[in-house]
Amino acid sequence: MRNSLRVFAISLALASSAPSLAGAQTVAVGSKKFTESYVLGEIAKRILTEAGITATHTQGMGGTIILWQALKSGDIAFYPEYTGTISEEILKLKGAADRSAMESRLKAQGIGMGPELGFNNTYALVMRRSKSEAMGIASMSDLKSHPNLRVGVTPEFLGRKDGWKPLSARYGLSMKDVRGVEHALGYAALASDQIDLKECYSTDAKIKENDLVVLKDDLGYFPQYKALFLYRLDAPTAAISALAKLGGTIDEQRMTAMNADAERTKDYTLAASAYFGKVARKEAEGKSETTTQIILRTTKDHLVLVGISLGLAILAGIPLGILAWRSRAIGAIVLGLVGLVQTIPSLALLAFLIPWLGIGTNNAIVALFVYSLLPIVRNTVTGLQDIPSPLRESAEALGLEPAAQMRKILLPMASRSILAGIKTSAVINIGTATLAGLIGAGGYGEQIQIGLSLNDTPTILRGAVPSAVMAVVAQAGFDLLERAIIPKGLRLTLAKD
Amino acid sequence: MIALKSAERRYGASIAVYPTTLEFERGKTTALIGPSGCGKSTLLRMIIGLIAPSSGTLEVDGTPVNTFTSQQLRRRMGYVIQDGGLFPHLTALRNITLMAQHVGTDPAKVSSRVAELCTLTHFPQEALGRFPVELSGGQRQRVSLMRGLMLDPDILLLDEPLGALDPLVRSALQKDLRSVFEALGKTVVLVTHDMAEAGYLGHRLVLMREGRVVQSGSLEDFQKRPSDAFVTEFLTAQRSLVML
Numbered sequence: 001m002r003n004s005l006r007v008f009a010i011s012l013a014l015a016s017s018a019p020s021l022a023g024a025q026t027v028a029v030g031s032k033k034f035t036e037s038y039v040l041g042e043i044a045k046r047i048l049t050e051a052g053i054t055a056t057h058t059q060g061m062g063g064t065i066i067l068w069q070a071l072k073s074g075d076i077a078f079y080p081e082y083t084g085t086i087s088e089e090i091l092k093l094k095g096a097a098d099r100s101a102m103e104s105r106l107k108a109q110g111i112g113m114g115p116e117l118g119f120n121n122t123y124a125l126v127m128r129r130s131k132s133e134a135m136g137i138a139s140m141s142d143l144k145s146h147p148n149l150r151v152g153v154t155p156e157f158l159g160r161k162d163g164w165k166p167l168s169a170r171y172g173l174s175m176k177d178v179r180g181v182e183h184a185l186g187y188a189a190l191a192s193d194q195i196d197l198k199e200c201y202s203t204d205a206k207i208k209e210n211d212l213v214v215l216k217d218d219l220g221y222f223p224q225y226k227a228l229f230l231y232r233l234d235a236p237t238a239a240i241s242a243l244a245k246l247g248g249t250i251d252e253q254r255m256t257a258m259n260a261d262a263e264r265t266k267d268y269t270l271a272a273s274a275y276f277g278k279v280a281r282k283e284a285e286g287k288s289e290t291t292t293q294i295i296l297r298t299t300k301d302h303l304v305l306v307g308i309s310l311g312l313a314i315l316a317g318i319p320l321g322i323l324a325w326r327s328r329a330i331g332a333i334v335l336g337l338v339g340l341v342q343t344i345p346s347l348a349l350l351a352f353l354i355p356w357l358g359i360g361t362n363n364a365i366v367a368l369f370v371y372s373l374l375p376i377v378r379n380t381v382t383g384l385q386d387i388p389s390p391l392r393e394s395a396e397a398l399g400l401e402p403a404a405q406m407r408k409i410l411l412p413m414a415s416r417s418i419l420a421g422i423k424t425s426a427v428i429n430i431g432t433a434t435l436a437g438l439i440g441a442g443g444y445g446e447q448i449q450i451g452l453s454l455n456d457t458p459t460i461l462r463g464a465v466p467s468a469v470m471a472v473v474a475q476a477g478f479d480l481l482e483r484a485i486i487p488k489g490l491r492l493t494l495a496k497d
Numbered sequence: 498m499i500a501l502k503s504a505e506r507r508y509g510a511s512i513a514v515y516p517t518t519l520e521f522e523r524g525k526t527t528a529l530i531g532p533s534g535c536g537k538s539t540l541l542r543m544i545i546g547l548i549a550p551s552s553g554t555l556e557v558d559g560t561p562v563n564t565f566t567s568q569q570l571r572r573r574m575g576y577v578i579q580d581g582g583l584f585p586h587l588t589a590l591r592n593i594t595l596m597a598q599h600v601g602t603d604p605a606k607v608s609s610r611v612a613e614l615c616t617l618t619h620f621p622q623e624a625l626g627r628f629p630v631e632l633s634g635g636q637r638q639r640v641s642l643m644r645g646l647m648l649d650p651d652i653l654l655l656d657e658p659l660g661a662l663d664p665l666v667r668s669a670l671q672k673d674l675r676s677v678f679e680a681l682g683k684t685v686v687l688v689t690h691d692m693a694e695a696g697y698l699g700h701r702l703v704l705m706r707e708g709r710v711v712q713s714g715s716l717e718d719f720q721k722r723p724s725d726a727f728v729t730e731f732l733t734a735q736r737s738l739v740m741l
Contacts, residue, residue: 394582397545398596398644399571408595412586487586489628496630 026054027239030067030076030359030440033060034183034453035262036121036203036227036255040080042272044229044243051242058440059268060449061359063156064089066351066439071111075358077235078243082121084223086113086230088162107233112240114229115247119255121203122225123162126212131196139216140171143197147174152195155180162223164199170221184455201225203252205260227255250275266450266459294447295466301442302470305361305433309368310426317373317425318418321380322406331381338374346371346435354439364436364443371432372425379421383414416486416494423478430471434463444470498523499544499652499684503553506539513539515708516553523651526678526685528699530692532731535705537688541656544686545576557652572596574652575645579660581637583629589640590625597647614643617680619673635666642677653678655687659694671697692735704728 027048031041041057048055058076061067068090070076081090087097091105103113125140137143157163158180168175175197181189186198187206200207200214202225207214227250229243254275262271265288273284289297320338324331341349349367357363387410395409411418437445444463451460483491499521506514514536521527529537542548543555546567555562557570576582583592590611597607615622620639629637638658645653658674659667675698678685689695695702696716703713712724723729 390578390580390582391584393542393547394576394578394584396547397571397574397576399568400596400599401568404599408599409584413584415586489584489588489630490586492628493585493630 026056027078027236028076029055029057030061030070030079031057031059032064032067032079033062033438033449034201035205035259035268036201037080038268038450038453039255039258039262039272040117040227040229042268043246043275044078044080046272046276047242047246048239051238053236053239053242055239058359059446060437060453061440062351062438066354066359069351069354070359071230071232072109073355073358074232075354075360077239078229078231080117080227081230082225082227083116084122084162084225088223089160092161106230110233112231112233114231114240114243117227117229117246117250118248119203119250119252120224120226121201121252121255122217123157123199123222124202124217125197125215126190126200126207127197127215128190128193129211129213132213132215137215138213139218140167140221141218143175143215144172147176149175149177149196150194151175151178151197152181152186152189153178153199154183154186157199162221167221170219182452184453188455203255203259205256205263208256209260209263263454263456266454266456291462294462298442298444298446298463299466299470301446302430302433302444302467305364305368305436305441305443306426306429306470309365309433310372310422310429312365312369313372313376313425313429314422316369317376317421318380318411320373321377321418322384324377325381325384334377335381338377341370342374346432347438350435350439359439359441361436361441363439364433364441368429368433368436372429375421375424375428376418377421379417379424380414383417383421384410386417387413412487413490416482416490419478419482419485423475426474426478427471430467430474434467437463498558499686500556501540501543501553502556504540504543504550504555505552506536506543506548507551512708514543517710519703519710519713521684521686522701523684524682525700526687526698527701527703528695529686529688529703529705530690530695530731531705531711532690534707536708537705538656540705541654541686541688544652545571545574545654572600572648573650574654575642575648575650577638577641577645577653577655577658579657580634581629581641583637583641583644585629588626588628589632589636592629592640593625593643593647595644600648602648610647610649611643614646617646617677618642633666634662635670638662638670639673642674646677646681650683652684652686653681655685657688657690659689674698692732704731 029041029044029048031037038059041059045055045057061070064085067079071079083102086102086106087093091097091102093101099113106113127137132138135146137146143149153164164178167173179195181195181198186195187210189195190198190212191210202214206212229246231240231243258271258274261274262268265271267288270281270284270288274281320334324334346367349370350363353363353366357366391413392410395405400408433443434445434448436443437449444467447463448460451457451463501517501519503516503518504514505512505516517540529540531537539548543550544562546562549563560566560570562570587595593611593614594607611625612622618639620636620643624632624636632640659670662670671694678698687695687698700715701713702716702719704711704719706727712719712728719728719732723732
């Protein structure tokens with residue numbers, strides 16, 4: 001008990017030192033999980049900072065739904081969005097919508113539209129140049145006579161109202177091999193001849209880099225995707241007008257160059273600095289975070305996430321386990337519920353929690369707490385159940401009060417099982433905590449997500465390797481702890497059995 | 498004095514102990530005997546309050562045993578079970594002194610009491626630091642007896658205390674138990690299925706069969722004035738075993 005209290009105290013101390021994402025004076029900018037969005041978010045942050053406003057940028061929080069919910073709930077005040085996505089996905093308008101129609105509907109929800117930044121990043125379909133030339137495909141209509149092409153589009157594009165299904169209906173396509181592949185991985189698949197066709201954003205740096213051919217949208221299927229910033233109407237006026245200065249300053253060529261710079265350097269702040277001129281770009285180069293700094297920072301964030309959520313899970317899980325052990329009926333309910341939440345996919349759980357807890361550390365901690373409960377509760381119950389009944393009765397017959405029986409006899413005897421449960425939770429927790437990178441809670445997941453969005457293995461490893469190391473260290477740490485916590489007599493007895 | 502007044506214990510439709518009225522004399526050793534499943538252990542577990550009577554009452558020195566009183570009453574009782582029931586995570590010494598420390602007994606008093614009990618039960622003091630798993634079966638029973646006697650209870654309850662021991666150790670412990678009982682003069686209730694052990698240790702024997710008391714009295718009463726054929730049958734069967 002004393003040990004779990006100590007863990008909790010450490011957790012609280014770490015939590016109070018963690019940066020708050022929703023400070024009263026701070027303007028929060030969010031971005032989606034792809035390079036261009038990251039870069040635009042960084043530009044916005046810098047514009048705001050230069051205007052004397054304290055700004056944070058939560059990078060790569062997820063897809064449209066997560067960003068839109070975060071904006072509506074007030075977790076973020078700004079994020080870059082595209083006109084086509086606003087009309088098709090957010091407002092679900094039919095047909096081509098003009099700006100004033102979108103503006104009035106957004107206003108009703110307390111959201112405003114900033115000026116267009118100047119480039120149109122529409123969807124397009126791309127193929128390898130060799131394949132397109134060999135098959136004589138130049139426009140999307142040409143695809144009709146090639147149903148055997150292998151298609152790999154993002155899961156989001158598969159589901160979008162302006163995505164793959166309506167597109168195939170419009171162009172009369174009948175491809176059978178259609179798969180959902182993450183964006184950066186899709187480019188890799190296309191380059192290595194695993195797929196023949198994928199969707200792209202017209203400003204993607206990979207198009208030029210991989211020598212891909214953009215097919216002509218000859219029926220004018222794709223809506224316009226003009227970039228702009230969505231913002232909360234209650235955001236500080238100074239911030240809104242500062243960002244409005246971005247209007248018309250970024251054309252396709254400029255955006256594509258910044259995207260390419262970001263993918264080459266793996267540093268969004270650096271790429272965004274190019275917007276502010278060559279001198280700014282050069283200065284930023286000197287300030288670029290070193291790998292050691294990144295690992296130290298993400299390790300600290302990761303420890304906060306794991307420490308607090310595991311600490312809370314221990315504090316809640318052991319009493320829940322005791323409760324479940326005391327009453328069969330309560331036990332069935334507790335174990336049922338705890339088991340049920342375990343089956344919710346972690347990404348879905350994070351999304352469910354956004355309306356209540358917003359994005360960032362709190363949300364991630366609650367989700368990790370929930371996932372850590374099951375092994376602790378279950379092992380507490382098992383540990384107590386495994387105590388032979390003559391010994392339970394002996395404890396009772398001595399005349400010890402129920403609480404003293406639990407403290408002096410039952411919990412020490414169940415300690416090995418409980419500790420094993422905590423160990424399992426810790427290892428699962430360390431791995432699962434990498435998903436916190438999806439909702440801007442930092443930790444090792446941040447590097448993994450950045451690496452995935454760039455399809456850059458070294459960056460992925462910068463998150464994955466420390467995470468694996470932490471899991472191994474935790475495992476070893478618990479093995480040592482076992483010697484300290486599990487009473488010697490019990491260890492001797494177990495060894496003999 | 499322990500008194501059962503029409504105490505009955507049912508488990509659903511089956512009856513473990515039929516309404517029984519019985520008194521256990523202060524300062525004497527009573528042996529509850531009978532074949533497996535006759536209800537003798539259930540009776541003992543009712544006295545210490547591990548299970549409550551389904552109907553009727555059970556009193557210890559005039560206090561009815563129930564959920565409110567059993568905790569305090571237990572501290573005036575020592576309880577020794579087959580195999581000792583020692584807690585594996587505590588040393589012999591901690592097992593013996595757990596309750597004394599819990600109620601805040603003066604440490605000096607605790608250690609002099611432990612030394613006294615070691616002499617009484619013939620347990621080597623230097624083995625007090627060992628864990629139960631490091632002790633022999635006989636030693637574990639001696640530790641269990643010391644634990645039961647630590648707070649100097651009025652009543653000592655023993656449930657088949659020697660059941661798991663081999664015959665030589667068993668015989669040595671029987672002798673020691675008798676001398677302890679004689680020396681302390683406590684109210685002792687001993688559950689056993691061994692007639693010879695019951696006769697050797699008990700002032701009074703209570704024979705049970707299928708939840709009912711068949712006869713109670715001295716060994717001589719059993720031998721000379723059996724109340725029914727079962728008593729004779731039980732005695733004969735046991736004696737033939739002893740004779741072999």
